[in-house]
Amino acid sequence: MSTQSTLSTASKTLLGLAAIAALAAPARADVLDDVKAHGVLKCGVTLAAPGFSAEDNAGKRTGFDVDLCKAIAAAVLEDDSKIQLVPMDLKTAFAGLPTGAVDVLTHRFTWTQSRDVGGLKFPKVMFFDGQGFAVTKKSKANKIADLNNATICTAQGSTSELIVADYFRAHKLKYKIVTFASQEQAWDAFVGKRCDAAINDRSGLAARLAKLPNRDDFKVLAETVSNEPIGPIVAQGQPRWEAVVRFVLNALVAAEESGVTQANVDAERSSQNPDVQRLLGVTGDFGTKLGLANDYAYKAIKAVGNYGEIWDRNVGPKTPLRLERGRNALVANGGLMMSIPVR
Numbered sequence: 001m002s003t004q005s006t007l008s009t010a011s012k013t014l015l016g017l018a019a020i021a022a023l024a025a026p027a028r029a030d031v032l033d034d035v036k037a038h039g040v041l042k043c044g045v046t047l048a049a050p051g052f053s054a055e056d057n058a059g060k061r062t063g064f065d066v067d068l069c070k071a072i073a074a075a076v077l078e079d080d081s082k083i084q085l086v087p088m089d090l091k092t093a094f095a096g097l098p099t100g101a102v103d104v105l106t107h108r109f110t111w112t113q114s115r116d117v118g119g120l121k122f123p124k125v126m127f128f129d130g131q132g133f134a135v136t137k138k139s140k141a142n143k144i145a146d147l148n149n150a151t152i153c154t155a156q157g158s159t160s161e162l163i164v165a166d167y168f169r170a171h172k173l174k175y176k177i178v179t180f181a182s183q184e185q186a187w188d189a190f191v192g193k194r195c196d197a198a199i200n201d202r203s204g205l206a207a208r209l210a211k212l213p214n215r216d217d218f219k220v221l222a223e224t225v226s227n228e229p230i231g232p233i234v235a236q237g238q239p240r241w242e243a244v245v246r247f248v249l250n251a252l253v254a255a256e257e258s259g260v261t262q263a264n265v266d267a268e269r270s271s272q273n274p275d276v277q278r279l280l281g282v283t284g285d286f287g288t289k290l291g292l293a294n295d296y297a298y299k300a301i302k303a304v305g306n307y308g309e310i311w312d313r314n315v316g317p318k319t320p321l322r323l324e325r326g327r328n329a330l331v332a333n334g335g336l337m338m339s340i341p342v343r
């Protein structure tokens with residue numbers, strides 16, 4: 001743990017080391033061929049964020065990010081159970097791609113310029129998020145300006161360190177940032193009153209609040225201080241694999257746009273709608289051109305449902321996270337989520 005008022009040197013070093021490790025490791029020949037040969041898809045997932053990736057009472061890991069992993073396995077291996085979930089923190093996740101420790105990160109990481117040019121490729125945004133601050137209700141903080149002189153908990157290597165530094169400086173607010181090795185530790189320290197506030201993606205805060213027995217003692221301030229386009233990550237130099245991950249995720253969004261669901265996907269194979277016919281591989285050769293079976297999207301949707309179904313099941317208003325679609329609504333419904341045309 002380190003306490004300082006600017007972006008921690010340790011974090012910069014960690015980020016640098018991760019980037020160097022990513023570039024120095026021997027490149028994998030072809031991840032798509034590898035995954036097919038092994039018959040198992042290895043997904044790096046976050047440690048314990050309910051709704052995204054966490055073990056349920058039966059010890060089974062479920063969540064939004066797990067469902068994306070299953071969708072890719074269904075599309076590539078025709079079996080959504082052929083997955084190996086590798087829980088990883090911020091320190092280990094990025095370096096796991098070039099070494100083959102994982103094939104894809106279906107994690108909670110933000111697409112940033114330095115990550116993109118530092119050996120990591122983000123095929124498509126799966127979650128438009130932004131960062132916010134959690135505080136205790138007792139603290140009486142109602143807006144970020146009330147956090148002048150506050151101590152803020154976060155994790156090394158996350159986007160939050162720079163966001164806090166930039167925001168507080170720009171608004172002439174004083175702060176002390178306390179960084180931890182993982183978000184888990186940062187959150188636990190905040191709950192343990194080591195800090196006045198915790199910063200993270202709003203979805204991450206919702207996930208952590210969801211598992212607190214006394215969640216009503218806390219709140220998330222209304223202001224959102226950053227844009228966090230979050231998506232799966234693959235290693236650079238793997239254009240075939242990058243396209244596979246992109247178009248599996250894309251298929252889940254396209255399915256929602258066309259009203260194709262887990263329940264009706266079989267019937268929809270007889271649809272007269274040309275968009276649906278191409279999506280499900282009834283016409284065209286969109287799957288084969290990716291190196292997959294032509295009905296890869298059908299398999300993915302059959303396994304986990306469309307984007308909206310994945311949302312509702314894992315993080316939606318009826319789950320402990322209670323997340324509205326907001327920015328992640330389809331464009332047709334006023335949000336930012338849209339598919340790349342299957343044409």
Ligand SMILES: N[C@@H](CCC(=O)N[C@@H](CS)C(=O)NCC(=O)O)C(=O)O
Binds near residue numbers: 201
């Ligand atoms: N989106 C931010 C934050 C990501 C983040 O903190 N994600 C949490 C999950 S919600 C995490 O990775 N936790 C792993 C850990 O505890 O280190 C980033 O990309 O830096």
